[in-house]
Amino acid sequence: MRSSEAPMQTDLFATLDWQDALAQLRDQGLLRDLDVAVARFLQQQCAEAGNEVLLLAAFTSNQQASGHLCLDLNNRDLPTQLWGSNPPPALTALLPGGVDNWLRHLQQSALVSENGGTPLVLDGDRLYLRRNWSREQAVAEAIEARLAGGEPVPVDALRAALARLFPGGDGAHTDWQQVACALAVRGGIGIITGGPGTGKTTTVVRLLGVLQSLAMADGRRLRMRLAAPTGKAAARLTESIGEQLQKLPVDAAVRDAIPTEVTTLHRLLGTRPDSRHFRHHRDNPLHADLVVVDEASMIDMDMMASLLDALDQHTRLILLGDKDQLASVEAGAVMGDLCRDADQGLYTPDTVAYLRQACGADVSPWAGDGAALAQQTAMLRTNWRFKDTPGIGELALAVNGGDPAAVARVFQQQRPGLRGLSLGEETDALTDLLLDGDGQHPGLRALFADVATPPADGQPDSWAAQRLRQLTGQQLLSGLRSGPFGVDALNRSITERLRREGLAGDHDWYPGRPVMMTRNDYQLGLMNGDVGLTLPHPDGLRVAFQLPDGRIKWVLPSRLDSADTVYAMTVHKAQGSEFGHTLLVLPDHPHPLLTRELIYTAVTRAKQAFTLIEHGPPTVLADAVRRRTWRASGLWQKLNR
Numbered sequence: 001m002r003s004s005e006a007p008m009q010t011d012l013f014a015t016l017d018w019q020d021a022l023a024q025l026r027d028q029g030l031l032r033d034l035d036v037a038v039a040r041f042l043q044q045q046c047a048e049a050g051n052e053v054l055l056l057a058a059f060t061s062n063q064q065a066s067g068h069l070c071l072d073l074n075n076r077d078l079p080t081q082l083w084g085s086n087p088p089p090a091l092t093a094l095l096p097g098g099v100d101n102w103l104r105h106l107q108q109s110a111l112v113s114e115n116g117g118t119p120l121v122l123d124g125d126r127l128y129l130r131r132n133w134s135r136e137q138a139v140a141e142a143i144e145a146r147l148a149g150g151e152p153v154p155v156d157a158l159r160a161a162l163a164r165l166f167p168g169g170d171g172a173h174t175d176w177q178q179v180a181c182a183l184a185v186r187g188g189i190g191i192i193t194g195g196p197g198t199g200k201t202t203t204v205v206r207l208l209g210v211l212q213s214l215a216m217a218d219g220r221r222l223r224m225r226l227a228a229p230t231g232k233a234a235a236r237l238t239e240s241i242g243e244q245l246q247k248l249p250v251d252a253a254v255r256d257a258i259p260t261e262v263t264t265l266h267r268l269l270g271t272r273p274d275s276r277h278f279r280h281h282r283d284n285p286l287h288a289d290l291v292v293v294d295e296a297s298m299i300d301m302d303m304m305a306s307l308l309d310a311l312d313q314h315t316r317l318i319l320l321g322d323k324d325q326l327a328s329v330e331a332g333a334v335m336g337d338l339c340r341d342a343d344q345g346l347y348t349p350d351t352v353a354y355l356r357q358a359c360g361a362d363v364s365p366w367a368g369d370g371a372a373l374a375q376q377t378a379m380l381r382t383n384w385r386f387k388d389t390p391g392i393g394e395l396a397l398a399v400n401g402g403d404p405a406a407v408a409r410v411f412q413q414q415r416p417g418l419r420g421l422s423l424g425e426e427t428d429a430l431t432d433l434l435l436d437g438d439g440q441h442p443g444l445r446a447l448f449a450d451v452a453t454p455p456a457d458g459q460p461d462s463w464a465a466q467r468l469r470q471l472t473g474q475q476l477l478s479g480l481r482s483g484p485f486g487v488d489a490l491n492r493s494i495t496e497r498l499r500r501e502g503l504a505g506d507h508d509w510y511p512g513r514p515v516m517m518t519r520n521d522y523q524l525g526l527m528n529g530d531v532g533l534t535l536p537h538p539d540g541l542r543v544a545f546q547l548p549d550g551r552i553k554w555v556l557p558s559r560l561d562s563a564d565t566v567y568a569m570t571v572h573k574a575q576g577s578e579f580g581h582t583l584l585v586l587p588d589h590p591h592p593l594l595t596r597e598l599i600y601t602a603v604t605r606a607k608q609a610f611t612l613i614e615h616g617p618p619t620v621l622a623d624a625v626r627r628r629t630w631r632a633s634g635l636w637q638k639l640n641r
């Protein structure tokens with residue numbers, strides 16, 4: 001801890017009551033009640049704490065609301081980011097000077113240390129609330145330990161296994177899928193990133209095949225566990241792993257020893273009712289030799305810390321995901337931080353030589369002096385899915401490149417499956433589209449007709465599974481929750497239209513109403529984000545949910561106190577899902593919440609068709625494509641020093 005001497009106060013401050021000033025900042029929307037409470041609590045802990053430190057603590061707390069783990073004082077735009085270009089007078093008085101001055105105050109405060117022994121931690125130029133710093137530190141240390149450890153697979157055996165599972169490479173191009181497998185088995189952690197359809201699932205199934213066949217040749221059998229952050233992502237991976245496994249050229253015994261069931265991270269770690277703590281942790285680790293987690297971009301820092309804490313040191317961890325997707329709404333963008341250099345590779349001479357030996361790949365064009373983490377990271381670069389609908393893949397690429405002109409060009413090419421509609425004020429036209437579908441993907445009218453006629457054969461489960469599949473044929477997305485183009489208003493207007501047409505009933509619950517869970521309900525075994533469909537059941541009206549293992553769970557509507565109608569879904573909630581036809585609605589003016597990552601995530605939810613619906617000028621999309629999501633954290637720095 002540094003000096004406990006009280007920092008200097010400005011004369012101007014002497015005339016201000018800082019509690020009033022905090023209240024003013026809260027009233028102006030610059031702080032939340034929680035942030036004000038944090039500052040007040042710290043002042044109680046340390047009566048001589050300076051106003052600068054207390055205010056910076058309040059802003060650090062506030063940063064979490066935007067997904068930041070810390071306040072990055074190295075960011076020269078920080079003042080503008082915190083309060084815009086015109087600082088409120090209360091701030092000019094309480095927080096004088098620039099960032100250098102603030103750093104000096106922090107360095108002198110008894111509330112601040114570098115090592116987590118105080119409520120605030122200053123790590124380099126980053127100011128953290130202690131809890132966030134501890135979590136980030138724990139994640140960095142656990143990853144470092146995994147990078148240093150792990151049981152290496154003998155290279156000759158690996159090369160033979162990879163050649164069996166990846167037949168027919170053209171030799172002219174780097175086979176990144178093989179590279180990913182070879183790197184993943186090299187240490188205690190492997191990270192595989194790639195856009196949609198680049199073969200992440202294919203690669204991981206082959207990786208499981210390689211590891212299990214090598215272990216079984218040695219008379220062992222690896223315990224493998226597969227997980228994803230949400231139930232929907234787990235269900236999707238269960239399905240695609242099952243399909244890929246059929247094609248895997250391995251002995252039946254090896255195939256049987258590869259799991260197909262994907263669970264949610266919460267279930268993997270063992271949720272405990274009414275507790276934030278999991279059943280598995282360092283004193284009761286998971287029994288597994290290998291854990292694969294898909295959709296890793298959705299994992300926030302808290303969950304990543306819990307996951308790493310639950311793994312035994314010998315357990316190999318494979319993280320799969322798309323680094324360019326939106327990060328979790330909670331604080332931290334772990335996958336983005338871990339994969340920051342993935343495009344460049346930055347493979348050291350050791351890694352280049354290892355890959356040549358293990359799979360004959362030449363990655364010398366991607367050589368560099370990356371840290372240990374880069375040596376375990378691979379980016380898949382070939383899109384295999386969008387061969388028939390290249391428009392979606394091209395659009396995703398253009399969005400990712402941040403070039404609005406390139407995005408506009410992709411739309412102008414009128415590729416199959418890709419459509420841009422400018423609807424101006426015509427909100428009815430959007431509902432028409434949703435009701436009628438696009439020809440290839442039936443709309444809500446067809447869904448309501450189908451849910452009205454339950455099967456006479458007493459097989460409600462398979463019928464419900466079909467209707468749920470039908471529901472994912474088309475999905476409207478919005479980046480916003482509130483406002484006329486936010487999901488709340490869209491869901492209201494679509495419901496009203498369905499009522500006017502006599503499709504939706506007048507009660508809250510009617511056959512055909514799709515709902516999404518808005519919190520985890522451990523008693524029902526349903527997770528935040530799970531989607532269900534209200535359907536007639538022999539016992540009465542029920543809501544059908546498909547569990548990750550494919551079973552249908554029927555729930556009484558009255559049991560669902562945290563479920564919202566979901567004709568329109570936020571892009572955040574759509575992560576981990578795919579829809580036959582994805583429609584993204586944009587508002588009539590640019591909005592700070594619309595970012596490149598959000599648009600990219602929306603586009604990549606589309607399996608066969610994507611429709612962009614604009615209600616304003618093209619600048620709304622252009623502005624979003626240019627704006628990057630930025631998350632302040634120190635994970636990358638910690639793993640690269």
Ligand SMILES: Nc1ncnc2c1ncn2[C@@H]1O[C@H](COP(=O)(O)OP(=O)(O)OP(=O)(O)O)[C@@H](O)[C@H]1O
Pocket residue numbers: 177194195196197198199200201202203240384385
């Ligand atoms: N090397 C390859 N050669 C030919 N086809 C491939 C190859 N890799 C993957 N594919 C095919 O491309 C499609 C997408 O693969 P896969 O599902 O593994 O991608 P993914 O990255 O997991 O996709 P997403 O996570 O976006 O669903 C599948 O049909 C798969 O069979």
